[in-house]
Amino acid sequence: xxxxxxxVKAYLAEVSADKSTAVIQLHQTILQNLPDGFEACIxxxxxxxxxxxxxxxxxxxxxxxxxxxxxxxxxxxxxxxLYHMGIYANPQLMNWFVAEYAKHVKTKLDMGKSxxxxxxxxxxxxxxxxxxxxxxxxxxxxQIYEATYxx
Numbered sequence: 651x652x653x654x655x656x657x658v659k660a661y662l663a664e665v666s667a668d669k670s671t672a673v674i675q676l677h678q679t680i681l682q683n684l685p686d687g688f689e690a691c692i693x694x695x696x697x698x699x700x701x702x703x704x705x706x707x708x709x710x711x712x713x714x715x716x717x718x719x720x721x722x723x724x725x726x727x728x729x730x731x732l733y734h735m736g737i738y739a740n741p742q743l744m745n746w747f748v749a750e751y752a753k754h755v756k757t758k759l760d761m762g763k764s765x766x767x768x769x770x771x772x773x774x775x776x777x778x779x780x781x782x783x784x785x786x787x788x789x790x791x792x793q794i795y796e797a798t799y800x801x
Contacts (some may be wrong), residue, residue, distance in 0.1 A: 652695020672771030687788035696724040729767040738764035752774040
């Protein structure tokens with residue numbers, strides 16, 4: 651279910667008590683490690699960390715009125731989900747993350763194409779997520795995005 655929140659602050663305020671602390675800590679971890687140029691906003695009913703139109707006027711190819719998405723964070727019914735478009739588009743980054751995850755968390759990685767699901771908030775590897783967030787600049791993301799999605 652997508653949130654109807656209009657700001658990041660409002661989104662964080664509506665997160666259920668059992669996930670709130672972890673979501674706030676994950677949001678702070680992302681903000682502390684997010685390369686210059688990305689901005690936090692509400693995007694598709696989640697917290698989005700995006701390339702704003704002032705840096706990439708074309709916007710997202712699926713909806714050019716939306717800024718280019720990079721990472722999204724969502725508190726969902728059964729998990730806290732982190733969507734990282736760079737992992738989906740860059741196999742080297744994916745391989746690095748999968749290998750590193752095993753070093754930080756004893757349980758099996760629960761992951762889709764770009765979605766990393768954390769069913770137990772106490773098992774979120776915050777340090778690893780910070781490292782992941784730092785690994786791609788706005789310029790690198792735009793280059794990968796255009797090469798991958800705008801053929």
